[in-house]
Amino acid sequence: MKKVYFDSAATTKLRNEVIYCMTEALKVEYGNPSSTHSYGRSAKSLLENCRKDIAKHLNVAAGEIIFTSGGTEADNLILNSCVRDLGVERIISSKIEHHAVLHTIEELEAKYGIEVSYVNLEDCGHVDYEDLENLLKDTSKKTLVSLMHVNNEVGNILDIKRTALLCKEYDALFHSDTVQSVGHFELDFEEIPIDFAAVAAHKFHGPKGAGFAFIRKNTGLKSLIYGGAQERGLRAGTEAVYAIAGMAEALKISYQNLAEEKAYITDLKNYFKAELSSKIEGVSFNGSCDDNERSTYTLLNVCLPVTPEKGMMLLFQMDLKGIACSQGSACQSGSTGGSHVLNAILSEEDRKKPSLRLSFSSFNNKEEIDYVVEVLSEFVNS
Numbered sequence: 001m002k003k004v005y006f007d008s009a010a011t012t013k014l015r016n017e018v019i020y021c022m023t024e025a026l027k028v029e030y031g032n033p034s035s036t037h038s039y040g041r042s043a044k045s046l047l048e049n050c051r052k053d054i055a056k057h058l059n060v061a062a063g064e065i066i067f068t069s070g071g072t073e074a075d076n077l078i079l080n081s082c083v084r085d086l087g088v089e090r091i092i093s094s095k096i097e098h099h100a101v102l103h104t105i106e107e108l109e110a111k112y113g114i115e116v117s118y119v120n121l122e123d124c125g126h127v128d129y130e131d132l133e134n135l136l137k138d139t140s141k142k143t144l145v146s147l148m149h150v151n152n153e154v155g156n157i158l159d160i161k162r163t164a165l166l167c168k169e170y171d172a173l174f175h176s177d178t179v180q181s182v183g184h185f186e187l188d189f190e191e192i193p194i195d196f197a198a199v200a201a202h203k204f205h206g207p208k209g210a211g212f213a214f215i216r217k218n219t220g221l222k223s224l225i226y227g228g229a230q231e232r233g234l235r236a237g238t239e240a241v242y243a244i245a246g247m248a249e250a251l252k253i254s255y256q257n258l259a260e261e262k263a264y265i266t267d268l269k270n271y272f273k274a275e276l277s278s279k280i281e282g283v284s285f286n287g288s289c290d291d292n293e294r295s296t297y298t299l300l301n302v303c304l305p306v307t308p309e310k311g312m313m314l315l316f317q318m319d320l321k322g323i324a325c326s327q328g329s330a331c332q333s334g335s336t337g338g339s340h341v342l343n344a345i346l347s348e349e350d351r352k353k354p355s356l357r358l359s360f361s362s363f364n365n366k367e368e369i370d371y372v373v374e375v376l377s378e379f380v381n382s
Helices: 016-028 038-058 071-086 099-112 129-136 160-169 241-256 258-279 314-320 340-345 366-381
Strands: 065-068 090-093 115-118 143-146 173-177 196-200 211-215 299-303 355-359
Touching: 016 241, 038 065, 038 241, 065 071, 071 090, 071 099, 071 143, 071 173, 071 196, 071 211, 090 099, 090 129, 129 143, 129 160, 160 173, 241 258, 258 299, 258 366, 314 355, 314 366
Parallel strands: 090 115, 090 143, 143 173, 173 196
Antiparallel strands: 065 211, 196 211, 299 355
């Protein structure tokens, strides 16, 4: 059976260079980086060099990079500490954030009684910046804005610099889940006055279980995990040196190859759109994923013109044909409520139709696209 992987927004394939880097770290740098002997000092040196390398890609200080287990932990650390330690009384977010943000905000609302405001969204799911500014004009409560840079389901891109400048103008803190954008877009946090960001290595061909929080210096955040002084006292626990080494290597390669790989993947996306549109009458694209200026080049979210009953079999049929993709986000694949993102932005009619998220990388090719389009066309027209 042909096997095709179009689910890179869920997780990416490890690069061979990353596997080699991690294997070498496992074999050689097995000391505890908190130990003072030579083995520990060597592991610590590798850890801090990785931190410096990662910081350079975002144009920040090395001390502003705090290693975590991934994006979810980084989001939790930032949001919880902002409320608990920085006195944030109101959070402005959107209904289409990742659940790592939305569920954390709900818990903070229940536990601390903070005020939560959700910014209005335009028809395709983009932030209404006029509404955001109107919300920010109320400066009676210390406010944190939490809006993701690239949406993980429909690919919409936030104007992150415009948002950061708005927050700065009204003295609000700004956090962004940048899990889908770091490694795929150039980000300069010296130029963009963001306060906090969350990143996961496995979205840019690094290992799962590794990520980091960007925490602007002197913000006053405190740890959620206790038991050690690791990570500047902000994240207790022995660091996974081999995974962090793999993450730093993956990020380095991603930015070295960014222009070339972006052009290649954009061409794949354009080909995918054209083939789907020509072979399946009535197909549509959710959010702004068919607009390369307003959406990431790494995914398409496709709405298929079939009945809800038939749509229930779609993912099953795709899997039978060896095709890996997502219906909504992989982080909620066990949910029966459907995608909260699509529920927020689609018409009632389109919500009844099945939608697929097809996400890709430089490991994909047009032959694979032809196969997927053929399978989808047969499914829709059968």
